[in-house]
Amino acid sequence: MAAVRRWLRLPASPIEHSVEGRAFVFSGFAVAVLAIALYGQDYVVPVIGVIAAGIGHVVSYRERNHKRGFWRQVFLAALVFGALFYLIADSALALFGGILPQANFAILLVAITSFDLKTRRNCYSSLWISLAILYLAAVYAWDYAFGILLALWTLYLAGFWIASHLKRMEAGVRVPARALTLMLAAGILGGVGWFVAVPQPTAIPISPLVISLPNFSSFKGDLESPALPLVQLTGDPTGATTSVDLHFRGRLGDAPVMYVRTGAPAYWRGLVFDQYRDGVWTATNHDYREMQPFVPPRFLPPAPPHNLGTFVQTFRVLRPLPGVINAAYPIESLYAPVTALREDAYGTFHTPGPLRPGQTYSVVSYLPDLSPESLRADEGNLSLSDYEREYLDSQALSARGRRLAADITNEATNPFDSVMALTSYLQANYRYTLDLPRVPTGRDPVDWFLFDNKTGYCEQFATAETLMLRSLGIPARLATGYATGDYDPILNQAVVREHDAHAWVEVWFSGHGWVPVDPTPGVPPLAATRFPNHWAAGGLARLIPHLTIGAPAAALGSVGALALIPVAIAIALVVVLAYAWLRRRRWTRGSRPARGESELLRLYERLQRRLGRRRAPPETPLEYEHAMHSSPFMGRWPAQPGRGDAGVGQPGGEDLLEEVTRAVNEGVYAGRWPNPRRVRELAERIS
Amino acid sequence: MSSASQEHSLQPQRAAELLERVEKNIHRVIVGKERVVRLALAGLVAGGHVLLQDLPGTGKTMLARALATSVGGTFRRIQCTPDLLPSDITGSSIFNQKDLSFEFIAGPIFANIVLADEVNRATPRTQSALLEAMGEGQVTVEGTTRTLERPFFVVATQNPAEFHGTYPLPESQLDRFVLAAEMGPPTEAEAMEVLARREHGDPIADLTAVIDVSDVIVLQEACLRVVAAPAIRTYIVALLQSIRSRPDVLLPASMRSGVYLQRASQAWALFEGRDFVLPDDIKLLAAPVLAHRLGMRGRGRAADMLGEVLTALPIPPLRQR
Known part of the structure; x- marks a missing residue:
């Protein structure tokens, strides 16, 4: 049992706090879905998938600091198995049209798991599945425009990586939007100018960019229709003169x-x-x-x-x-x-x-x-x-x-x-x-x-x-x-x-x-x-x-195989439940945040927003408190709506910041977090 | 006054009371200078040694004497001069005419608190004898190693402005002091107060011990139990790293200085009755602990550079996961 548990253990992955990073993850998925729609002519599941994934991203961002609910995990696991059932049913019986069931399965998988994107590792998983979807689309793609989608996905991967790490380092990087826009515009204008001004070589035809798909070779022949090479076609649909x-x-x-x-x-x-x-x-x-x-x-x-x-x-x-x-x-x-x-x-x-x-x-x-x-x-x-x-x-x-x-x-x-x-x-x-x-x-x-x-x-x-x-x-x-x-x-x-x-x-x-x-x-x-x-x-x-399908004996066999699907799903559900139970045991024992930690830190963030200036990264909580005490904000704070005189200082504002600061210091630097009830009391005093 | 000595583990609140008692006692002699007094005391609690630097007549020796008297225990003073020999510090064996044998006469180093006055006036040879004792807590005289009694606390003073006839301490020896403090000039009110107190005599004559040596040991043990959270360690390491990456630093802060910084911060926390270190402690102690060991390129002052680093260096994120 211990060996199993050790085998299941993964190193903890940090919670992904970067909203930009998550946007990149979603964009990577959207690009993959776009590829499926463009090259696979498959629309229904991709559209559903993108909408569901969008909702899922919002949900999982808002709840990223919460503990995962046990029953919700079970529900999501059941949905994954539902998607698996869809895969089998669609590829076997074409129940849903039989268009690209593998890709649709992957899309559903991403859509379902996007409700559970908590850690950075989760986000990477989502991106890798998007890559798999792109691969499936690539099988149908035969033009170099596909390379644009691939490049976009790569860009999003890099974007996620950068955003995630910047957020982790708490580095406040400001994108020079003006300069970038200017550069882009200048680049486009310059390119157009170059195209117009510089004569194009006509002697050397520029062949289209070849994406490295394995079986490509350029076709050279003296036939009218390269796609039906044996037959000389004249365009008569009856084939009379071919x-x-x-x-x-x-x-x-x-x-x-x-x-x-x-x-x-x-x-x-x-x-x-x-x-x-x-x-x-x-x-x-x-x-x-x-x-x-x-x-x-x-x-x-x-x-x-x-x-x-x-x-x-x-x-x-x-x-x-x-x-x-x-x-x-x-x-x-x-x-x-x-x-x-x-x-x-x-x-x-x-x-x-x-x-x-x-x-x-x-x-x-x-x-x-x-x-x-x-x-x-x-x-x-x-x-x-x-x-x-x-x-x-x-x-x-x-x-x-x-x-x-x-x-x-x-x-x-x-x-x-x-x-x-x-x-x-x-x-x-x-x-x-x-x-x-x-x-x-x-x-x-x-x-x-x-x-x-x-x-x-x-x-x-x-x-x-x-x-x-x-x-x-x-x-x-x-x-x-x-x-x-x-x-x-x-x-x-x-x-x-x-x-x-x-x-x-x-x-x-x-x-x-x-x-x-x-x-x-x-x-x-x-x-x-x-x-x-x-x-x-x-x-x-x-x-x-x-x-x-077709041969009666085989058809019987396939009916038998279909009967196995519920059994297989039941077994798989048991495995998932056991895994969840094991993980649950582990969560309760170790690495999860202490009681009251995230509540208190959220409260601290809220307090800072209320005070009108957030703590600078080099500032310690105590320094922040002292700075706020001497700042003019404190005199007016907290402005209590509904009580009329919002400009008059309310007693207790300073005390609250002092108390929260002391609690934060005790929590972060001594590991003694207040219990959630106390945090709630403090929170009530803010609003 | 020795109730603390019976206690096995000292509560931070109790430690703060003891330290406050000592501080108050010292302030009967020293007017103002709360920070320097506390720094010197923190050096004692951290189990290290303190270097006081400033011009003559600013109260360095007075502070050291007041501290020694308040703590109790044995106190010796070494006035360093160029002709001071190592054996003058450590002691030597003298032939006893009566029973015809060599007898070891312990030098002034064998005390709980040693004041090494004008330490930069001693020759490098003598300095290193003193510093060996400081580093190892033992002295070796004529082949016999003798362990010094605990607590062993050296307060060295030096006058940085005077160069004639001095042997400035090399960086490796400066590195052995847990912290260095400057007295600084007194304010007008403080100066008046000093004069008033001296009108009819020297207040240090009336000073008595308020805690004893065993209390000091208990305090030192309490200091070791103060928690430095992982975030604090991260902060110290980041601080040392960013000092190292400064182009104007010739001799960066050693690992030992990082250890001292943590220890001094633990001692500092005790003064406020805390059993954990805050990043504020690190910020406050960075200059006293680090500045005297840093070799600077050009004419910049290490303390100024540290101030710049500390205002720019982010503290580790509050949310650890």
Whole structure:
């Protein structure tokens, strides 16, 4: 027990008396919340948090000299656990919208604890949590303006440090406000003058300031839209004239394109192409149908055979994207906050305009069973559309390409084996590279890839496989979009970056529909057929049942996990109560101020204010008393309102100062504080 | 008069009464000079030694004699001259013709209260013999160390204005006096009073002891029990620090002077019947305790510099936490 108590003991932190310091702490929090609002598009909890924290700061400043009330501490602890419950509920079930639950949790934490900012250490804790909130906002931030917020926070930290220490030293520092204002104004005017007068260099473009976020690299490429690099977009929302040109490809950066909160990893499919001519993929079918922004399941094809379940994906766009809904296919239902949606002939949804940063949309997708066993025994009667012939058009493939395809698949007895044979042949004998020379003029990129260069990137692999499958009579087409991205356990989201842009093959199986197959080396050729348990890589995220929503078994498990929450909260409350009890024991034993100390010193301060001159720091209480006795103030004091003659001296004024001074001296220098009743008596004589 | 000697622990109020009795007694001889009298007495209660400096004829010796008489105990006076030898102070062994052996004849240092008059007229060698006794409370004569009886209190006087034929005390030896006081000139009324008292004789002849040596020891013990709060220690340390940081100070205040300042303040508190030290005590005693040890650059006076420091130095915050 003693060891536990020793372990819990922290060195006492001084009470923070500096009102400026506390203002800096609050400002640090406000900046962090502003960052969340600006970069996270999250408003409700931040606004509530700032208001609550403001009230809390006032309360804790006014009560900084009081002892902490036991039951209030318990209440605040309970509120903290309430916030924790919010975190779990929101990240698991998106009960409150599911926007940035971690940041909201931190905001609530600061708001709650701001009612208990007593010591300097408390204030520092508040500042550090603000920094954590800033970090969470930084994940979404992608411009250098964020650096301003960070700089502001640093300024507030420094401000708090300085204010706190100045107050502690009781140094009366006066800020030279006039001089500072003048300097600032002169600086701004001078800067403007400099900008106007001095010619700007035009030869060297000034690149924006790069904040040191880890994955930044500047994008240089010769594509129209850096965010959807594989596809040549023409701005037509139906995708009618867009194309994929195999002759060139831009370099892809590390910048995040979107965050995906998903129940299972999948490829986020965008545009699909069926016609290949002269190294360029285009879509031939330009039909579309208009849809409402919310597309319920009844407007979409029924669940595919061998369906395992559904899973939800929420996409959060980070950079301007063309108006294409990237999502896992087949889609069960979707919602996008736009005026209308268009579904093209290939099942891809389009929005009227480009997707802006900060926009989100949600998709519920089926997870069909695409295991090799299921595909090999493919039996079905799903009919392909009228454009079947497009999916079998392989005239762009050279004769030796056809021969190669036939050679590779001569042992296959069913379409699936042919697909796998081709895929593994490409994966085994061709090398993946992003650093590719230009396709020689006059050569077909696929033929050049298959027989001369033998290295390529995903489009070449996918195109080659598509054409070879078509030459064997198996319908296939090219799908483009993004790979899953990297799972970030802190965000509990997959981060999709520019370099995750991808192209793969979709093969038609009459019992399964369009099945994605990826011939690119280094990745599994078939999509995952199970809800993976390892998807939640580790840490806290593993505890969040959200990740397994969709699969019935997992859903049951998550219900069980939810039932654990009240138990966990109960246990945690017991721990907190025990800790509070231990601390209470300690408080009563030792370091807390003596009875009557703060009351008497407050009274002394009040008396000084009443007397019209406060004790100077080098003045001892006795010297102050003597100085006040000989000063003209004493004759008029105390002026008693309501008794008429305020100017006439009241007897007892001098005695009171003398008595208080003696009590203060006895307390401070002999440790003998008067009991609070006596202090109250003295206080009554002031007013 | 010796009721206090039986008491084991002396109440501050009682200590104040005893001290007041002594002060009153001294004032039968010394007219005015309440502060100097109290400082000298504080030096005795603090268990240290006092240096009185001023021009001749200002009552230094009279004060020392009156103090010694009021306290009781043995009193010896050493008139320092350039030909005074260390053995004249400590004593020496003399061959006894009768029983054919060396016999130690104790010098004037073997007394409760010793007045070292014109101490700067003795040679440095003699001075250091005296100061060794002051510092250690013992003397070593011909290889034998003899402990001096307690209380042992030296009042040294010196005339700072006269340089001819003097050996000024070096700083290290000045540092051994707990405090130094200046008598200062008398006011007109005081001067008249002095003349009136001397009209028909010397009042010191009628002076008797009002407390005894054991009372002095009890007072010294009571002084040790006076509380110096952490804030007081903080204040002393801050004071020493700010003296050290002054550019016009060549020889800053030593740690010993800080200890003496605290001890003297404890003694001072007893005079007011307090059992705790106030920062006012420190302010009041800073000049008597510190000024004579400080080496100043240039012509500035240490007491003035101390006054400047004390008016600018904040006292420690009243609220400790």
